[in-house]
Amino acid sequence: MFTTSPVQQMLFEQRRIFVKRDDLLHPDFSGNKARKFYHFLSQDYSHVTHLVGSGSAQANSLYSMSVLAKQRGWQFDYYVSHVNDFIIHHPKGNYAAAIANGANIIDVSKRKQADQYQQMHLDDVVKQILESNNSQFCSLLHIPEGGRCEYAEVGLAILANEIIDWARLNNISELKVFLPSGTGTTAAYLNKQLIQQLACIDATQLNIEVITCSTVGGDGYLTEQFSQLVDKVYFPTVVNDGHKYHFGKLTRRCFDMWKTVCESGIEFELLYDPVGFLVLKDYLAKHPQWQGDIVYLHQGGVLGNQTMLPRYQRKFAK
């Protein structure tokens, strides 16, 4: 369904790093959504007529789910805690593309229970709404926020296999795979699959460590997310650079880092990648003796730049 994503080189902090271009996997299933939703694309879901998702009105997953629903002929309802008026009147990026695909975006802050919903996690709000609607659960598929569900592991097993094959083909013995995390689903399942697959083949010559950083809520929150998905032995290494990052907050440091890495000729996205590269920079500075190879996982999401970049440009116009 998807071909193996290419690996390219770029110069970062005066050293060569490899970039696993999952952003090139498929025009509609950008990066880690192609991996997380692989299961739903490859299995028989003919009993389903209705897809339900939730998250931010600008999320990459909103767009990818809208494509999945359109391809499968499913009704698609997507719950958000709030949509701001600007985006409603000037739709762009993931939001505009999802609406064009027929997504029905439901703003729970406009419902009469809004005060009660404010205290709850959005996934729980959705569950409550579906239960109160007496939804037909057999024909309904609910994908939790950010694709955080066990089905994501199916596609991430393929990614793990691609990385191992590539490393062996290139005679790499020490490899660190670096990726920024949101829910931690990609990092946790990737690490679990790498560990399990390396144990099944005679790969004693190959050591792979998955390193990630939090872009939402700090290291403790990320570890908590891992524990809902995998056993402790499969937790990836979590690093930070001493800064607390607030998801989606526009900072000069992030914008400058994004501009620097895009000079490589590869377009990165503006929510996760700037934090990823800032933390990777700090990690490299703290581990100067480490001479093995590094793969940075490009997890797609560049469609979101259509809304993020104008916001950055407005804020840092000077």
Ligand SMILES: Cc1ncc(COP(=O)(O)O)c(C=O)c1O
């Ligand atoms: C571009 C991009 N990078 C990183 C992530 C974080 O992935 P995860 O939630 O699996 O940690 C996401 C969210 O899915 C994303 O869209």
